[in-house]
Amino acid sequence: MNVNINVDYSSTIPNNVGLSEDRRVLKALEVWHPGYLDWWQDMGPDGFQESLVYLRTAYSVDPRGWAKFDYVRMPEYRWGILLAPQEENRKVPFGEHYGEPAWQDVPGEHRAMLRRLVVIQGDTEPASVEQQRHLGKTAPSLYDMRNLFQVNVEEGRHLWAMVYLLQKYFGRDGREEADELLRRRSGSADAPRMLGAFNEATPDWLSFFMFTYFTDRDGKMQLHSLAQSGFDPLSRTCRFMLTEEAHHMFVGETGISRVVQRTCDAMKEAGISDPTDIAKVRPLGVIDLPTLQKKLNLHYTLSLDLFGSEVSTNAANAFNAGLKGRYRETQIEDDHQLKNDTYPVLKLVNGEIKRVDEPALTALNMRLRDDYTQDCVKGLLRWNKIITLAGYDYKLTLPNVAFHRAIGEFKTVHATPDGVLIDDAAWGKRKSDWLPSTEDGDFIASLMTPHYETGQFASWIAPPKVGIDNKPGDFEYVKIET
Ligand code: BYC
Ligand code: FE
Ligand code: FE
Numbered sequence: 141m142n143v144n145i146n147v148d149y150s151s152t153i154p155n156n157v158g159l160s161e162d163r164r165v166l167k168a169l170e171v172w173h174p175g176y177l178d179w180w181q182d183m184g185p186d187g188f189q190e191s192l193v194y195l196r197t198a199y200s201v202d203p204r205g206w207a208k209f210d211y212v213r214m215p216e217y218r219w220g221i222l223l224a225p226q227e228e229n230r231k232v233p234f235g236e237h238y239g240e241p242a243w244q245d246v247p248g249e250h251r252a253m254l255r256r257l258v259v260i261q262g263d264t265e266p267a268s269v270e271q272q273r274h275l276g277k278t279a280p281s282l283y284d285m286r287n288l289f290q291v292n293v294e295e296g297r298h299l300w301a302m303v304y305l306l307q308k309y310f311g312r313d314g315r316e317e318a319d320e321l322l323r324r325r326s327g328s329a330d331a332p333r334m335l336g337a338f339n340e341a342t343p344d345w346l347s348f349f350m351f352t353y354f355t356d357r358d359g360k361m362q363l364h365s366l367a368q369s370g371f372d373p374l375s376r377t378c379r380f381m382l383t384e385e386a387h388h389m390f391v392g393e394t395g396i397s398r399v400v401q402r403t404c405d406a407m408k409e410a411g412i413s414d415p416t417d418i419a420k421v422r423p424l425g426v427i428d429l430p431t432l433q434k435k436l437n438l439h440y441t442l443s444l445d446l447f448g449s450e451v452s453t454n455a456a457n458a459f460n461a462g463l464k465g466r467y468r469e470t471q472i473e474d475d476h477q478l479k480n481d482t483y484p485v486l487k488l489v490n491g492e493i494k495r496v497d498e499p500a501l502t503a504l505n506m507r508l509r510d511d512y513t514q515d516c517v518k519g520l521l522r523w524n525k526i527i528t529l530a531g532y533d534y535k536l537t538l539p540n541v542a543f544h545r546a547i548g549e550f551k552t553v554h555a556t557p558d559g560v561l562i563d564d565a566a567w568g569k570r571k572s573d574w575l576p577s578t579e580d581g582d583f584i585a586s587l588m589t590p591h592y593e594t595g596q597f598a599s600w601i602a603p604p605k606v607g608i609d610n611k612p613g614d615f616e617y618v619k620i621e622t
Contacts, residue, residue: 147199147220154220156201157304168307169221172318176299179266179322180215185292186273189215192619193289194608198222198297201380209609211619217293221304224379232370233469234476235462242372246309250461254371255310257464259317260334261366262302263324264359265295267338268351270326275348278588280598283607284345286617287391291352294384301377309373336546337442344584345601346399346427350439353392353519358446360385361467361512368465393519394604400523402426402602404530415527415534422583425599429527429534431584434576437539437557440516445547447509450485455504466504467511483507486541487549493542493559513538544575592620 147154152170159166181189196207197218230242237247246254269292279285299321306314324331327339337358342351363385367378403415403426412420421428448455458464459478466472474481481500486493500507516538524535540559542550554567557574576584587600595614597603603613611617 147201147222154199154218154222156220156222159221162308165304165308168315169304172303172307172315172322175319175322176219176296177215180296183266183270183273183325184296185214185269185276185289188276188285188289188618188620189213190622192622194286194611194615194617195290195293196609198380198384201225203383206383213622214289214293217296219293219297219300221300222380223373223376226372226376230372230375232462233368234465235370235460236477237370237462238476240370240462242370242375244372246371247461250463251310253458253461254374254463255306255314255317257366257458258302258305258310258374259321261362262299262306262317262321263334264338265298265302266321267324267326267333267335268292268295268355270333271338271340271342271351272348275342275345278345278590279592280345280588280601281591281596281603281613282594282617282620283597283604283613283615284395284601285592286608287395288348289618291356291388291391294388297384298381301381305373305377336445340442343581344588345395346432346435346584347439349392349395349399350435351392352388353396354436354439354443354516355446356385356388356392357512357515358443360389361508361515362446364467365464365469365508368469370462374463393522395601396432396519396523397526398602398604399427399432399600400429400526400536402600403429403432404527404532405602407532408530415532425587427584427587427600429532429536431576431580433536434574434580436536437544438575440538441544443512444509444541445545447512447547448505449548450487450506450509451498451502451549452505453502456499456501459501459504467508485549488542488553491561493540493550493555493561509541513541539574592618 147156151160153159190213192211193214194209195212195217196209198206198220199208200206201222201224232238232240232242272288272292275288276285303318306318324333326333332339337355342348363378363382367375367382369375406424406426407415407421410424415429418428418430478500482497483500483503483506484495485498485503485506487496520536520538527534539557540555542555542559543557545551554562554564556562589598591598594616607613607615
């Protein structure tokens, strides 16, 4: 395959995979393209399609400089197909085919499993755009609006990335799956998106920041595992997607940091010493820390569900087949086959949460989820530092993995955020202490008013420390009227 570092922008579909010489795939993508644009108009950002947005577009896969910033109308964004450069002599880095040359074509025996992984990955990308489509209307600033739209166009590009794999490597059924990706809708009763969290609402900007922090981070972990794949085109696609993904998590982490900062500043100004005194904090027009904790509880646990069951033969099969590896597989020192290894898994044993050793192969989802939790902790440390520096005795924490689960070991029980199992009645009574209630939602909604003046920020969020592309916070990131 002909692959350049630089992207060919002369054709309708920018790419570094030599599309112009691959007539069959080019044709298939050109047939798919109008449907994608229709989907973007119908299900992409509600409004603002004519606005000029200061967006980055990938123009190379060179890690030292791959993006170019400019004003673009979103429907004219150059969604392209970009694969990281091919590594010479790359080998399948794990599983039964360990050490064999990486596959440049789909291994026939694992075709169905591989297609399923690509389809599930592809399905999440447009789903997130659908979930976030109404948020432009309540953007707390032009800076935040621009970040939202940046995330949206890149999730659109991630859909293109998976559709390219389907069109190029899976023939007719790949084309059918590519069409289905445009047909399913987040939250739809008859054609929902495939995974739970992607059918939930993202009702407000606090949810958006929690989503980009916690759910895009599942994306990071899954993309890392798929970047290990013995199927080389998938590996290279995911490697480049990860460079874009970093910005999505940055939006979440700094978004929550700025909310925490603003709340602490406002409490200090008002002389409030107890951050849990909601009756005093809310009238300041900021989001109280206990409500932040509830939103965190919700989005973290929805994201934990995305890792599948703790013990999973699907995960073992995908690993054995060389399709989906572990986080940082090539840096782990072991046989990369896990034939005799075990891994401790949290399970429900006689009504108690216990650690039980399971064969490491079937425990791969649990392992990736543990890596994810470790990665999540970093943001909490930053947010808690802001609270401590402001002089408040309050800590945001990650709830126990048994809390509020719909997938896996704990889906049939109720537990407190501290991991104490409780009965249905107790859960019913306490639930709204731990998860956002209708009243919490109404309060947050009351703060969600648009701020479209350059340099203006909503009452509940601090301006960013630095802007995008070295621009100041009061740069005109979106020209709404053009
Ligand atoms: N909801 O053995 P099990 C991203 C199904 S996010 C509904 O427990 P497995 C992004 C499962 O499909 C990253 N169903 O789990 C973020 C299976 O069904 P079938 C997305 C679920 O298969 C933000 C059955 O339960 N990428 O990129 O080992 C913005 C038993 O499955 C759920 C990937 O996920 C659920 N939560 O693992 C934009 C990577 N969980 O086959 C984008 C590809 C499980 O029996 N996917 N089920 O009908 C995978 O690697 C795996 O499919 C999963 C599940 C990790 C998702
Ligand atoms: Fe993505
Ligand atoms: Fe993302």
